[in-house]
Amino acid sequence: MMQAPGGPDEDRDGGFAHGGWAVPFTGERVLELTLEFDRGAGALLLGRKTYEEFAAAWPLADDPFVDVVNGLPKFVASRTLTGVGWRNCTLVRGRRRGGG
Structure with a gap:
């Protein structure tokens, strides 16, 4: 990871x-x-937090990576999101361990 x-200040989780x-x-x-x-790259695999940060910034960014990042298929792994709105994104739903 x-x-x-x-x-x-991008990610302060876990101290x-x-x-x-x-x-x-x-x-x-x-x-x-x-x-x-x-x-x-053929695609991007993103977790929920990264997806939320990227989706807020990349669609309108002024950066040489914009066309690459926006154009690639993106797979978003999440147990909590109910949908993804950024283009070329597919939500990959997971289940909590223990069958939940």
């Missing part, structure tokens, strides 16, 4: 205090390689 690489750790280490070459890698 990877937690909050982008912003210092995590190191959000934004990746930003100081991300230069132009890292962005180029990441974009190349992302273009080769």
Whole structure:
């Protein structure tokens, strides 16, 4: 699991205090390689929290990754969401352990 690489207040769950750790280490070459890698992806698998953050930001973002992220099929794993509204998204419903 990877937690909050982008912003210092992105995800504080479980007392995590190191959000934004990746930003100081991300230069132009890292962005180029990441974009190349992302273009080769067939789909994205997102959890509920990541989906909610991405769906709020990516549809209108001004970023070189926008076309890739918005265009890819996205599968959202959640036990609590009842629907997904971002384009190319499919909700994958789960059951709680123990048969619930």
